[in-house]
Amino acid sequence: MKTIATELLNELSRKGRRCHHVPASDVEADHGLPASALSAAPPALPEVGEIDLIRHFVNLSTRNMAIDTSFYPLGSCTMKYNPKRHERLAGLPGLAGVHPLQPDDSCQGMLQIMYEMQQFLCEISGLPACSLQPAAGAQGELTALYVAAAYFRHRKQTHKSRVLVPDSAHGTNPASAALAGFEAVTVKSGPDGLVDVNDLASKLDDKTAVFMITNPNTLGLFESRIVEIAKRVHDVGGLVYLDGANMNAILGLTRPGDFGADMQHYNVHKTFTGPHGGGGPGSGPITVRDFLEPFLPSPMVVKDGDRYRLDSDRPLSIGRVRGYFGTIGILLRGWFYIRTLGAAGLREVSEVAVLNANYLREKVKDIYAVPYGDRCLHEFVASAKKLRAEKKISAMEVAKRLLDFGFHAPTVYFPLVVPEALMMEPTETESKETLDQFAEVLRTIAGEDAAFLKEAPHTTAISRPDEVKAAKEPILHWKR
Numbered sequence: 001m002k003t004i005a006t007e008l009l010n011e012l013s014r015k016g017r018r019c020h021h022v023p024a025s026d027v028e029a030d031h032g033l034p035a036s037a038l039s040a041a042p043p044a045l046p047e048v049g050e051i052d053l054i055r056h057f058v059n060l061s062t063r064n065m066a067i068d069t070s071f072y073p074l075g076s077c078t079m080k081y082n083p084k085r086h087e088r089l090a091g092l093p094g095l096a097g098v099h100p101l102q103p104d105d106s107c108q109g110m111l112q113i114m115y116e117m118q119q120f121l122c123e124i125s126g127l128p129a130c131s132l133q134p135a136a137g138a139q140g141e142l143t144a145l146y147v148a149a150a151y152f153r154h155r156k157q158t159h160k161s162r163v164l165v166p167d168s169a170h171g172t173n174p175a176s177a178a179l180a181g182f183e184a185v186t187v188k189s190g191p192d193g194l195v196d197v198n199d200l201a202s203k204l205d206d207k208t209a210v211f212m213i214t215n216p217n218t219l220g221l222f223e224s225r226i227v228e229i230a231k232r233v234h235d236v237g238g239l240v241y242l243d244g245a246n247m248n249a250i251l252g253l254t255r256p257g258d259f260g261a262d263m264q265h266y267n268v269h270k271t272f273t274g275p276h277g278g279g280g281p282g283s284g285p286i287t288v289r290d291f292l293e294p295f296l297p298s299p300m301v302v303k304d305g306d307r308y309r310l311d312s313d314r315p316l317s318i319g320r321v322r323g324y325f326g327t328i329g330i331l332l333r334g335w336f337y338i339r340t341l342g343a344a345g346l347r348e349v350s351e352v353a354v355l356n357a358n359y360l361r362e363k364v365k366d367i368y369a370v371p372y373g374d375r376c377l378h379e380f381v382a383s384a385k386k387l388r389a390e391k392k393i394s395a396m397e398v399a400k401r402l403l404d405f406g407f408h409a410p411t412v413y414f415p416l417v418v419p420e421a422l423m424m425e426p427t428e429t430e431s432k433e434t435l436d437q438f439a440e441v442l443r444t445i446a447g448e449d450a451a452f453l454k455e456a457p458h459t460t461a462i463s464r465p466d467e468v469k470a471a472k473e474p475i476l477h478w479k480r
């Protein structure tokens, strides 16, 4: 397999070039290894000077879009600014240097932070018990479904075999249901973009284990009948699962536990600013109702008097779902974020996220129609259907062309209920000026020539790679 290092070797390496010089050793080497274990020749590593090395990697780093370089309205992913202060705090030796196998007594500070994080997440969701272990939202879903399965097994309700999922849900929802051993059943959306309660009612029965709902949903709309929906699910003995990826819209405004959810995951990397993108790192803690607490992963952080410890004495637990305590680096950043903003600050986050999304929506909706809802929460799904019909400009063309203007593309072609979908989530961290510029550029693109747009982007290092090949057969070298 090609690696950056070997390609760098091929292209930049010159025999004898060095970034450093180590003085010749004045003592005899005595490594104690048998001669048979020694390599005859040193490894073929690239030989480069420091300046070439630095330029190589810095140049590569500028070939990607990033939240630190560009507006990044990638719907559902909550690409908000990640405060740099949190990077410094997470790197403090007392945190970064803690070993996961240290005795509890020697890492009370870290355990306290984890314990408080559990409590914050419980308070924000209105659900009383928390596991920090899951490594991402998708694993949070899977973990919660394992917890639900363990709960039903414990009650000898093994006929509870189905998980109901709305058709607008993220693909991870039905995948988690199948992986956890349930049968995934699709529930339709109505003409208003919300769960069709009649369709749900027709699919609810004694076999229903869990109904998974995203609220606000992927159209950026609040499921206004959620209390009635939750009651119907509970009436057949099922549990309500909230996909909490969209928590950025409702922090401090409402709580899933209050509107009927029994379990939920968070995406700490989205809502609480863990730097993410490119696949990680994530953190997907779950919170659940008290009757589900015995089944949560083990260990959990507990407090005895004024001491914190890890509790592994949990006989009904589903066990571990991840090594050690979860993605601690991202959980720390989440704790800094929550502590920095406080309750009022978190509520303001959601208020401004919703305001920004509605502002952008109003500025573009005459050209990019928004088929569902008169107002949105933290995101909205616009459509390039009219542009496509009238001028052969598709959502894909708009997305690609935005890169030329220095903007990351919105999420495209999802959710499937909107044709030529452009799902935009500006987040609360963007200024009015940025939103104005972005709306202006969207309007400019709508007036451009379709043939020119088919070739976009025109200014990036590469234009339109084969998207499958780009992922499966990456070319990792860069020729000057």
Ligand SMILES: *Cc1c(COP(=O)(O)O)cnc(C)c1O
Binding pocket: 076, 077, 136, 137, 138, 139, 170, 172, 214, 218, 243, 245, 246, 267, 282, 283, 284
């Ligand atoms: C991001 C997301 C997920 C999955 O979360 P990961 O942390 O990426 O695993 C699930 N549901 C929705 C609605 C999401 O936006």
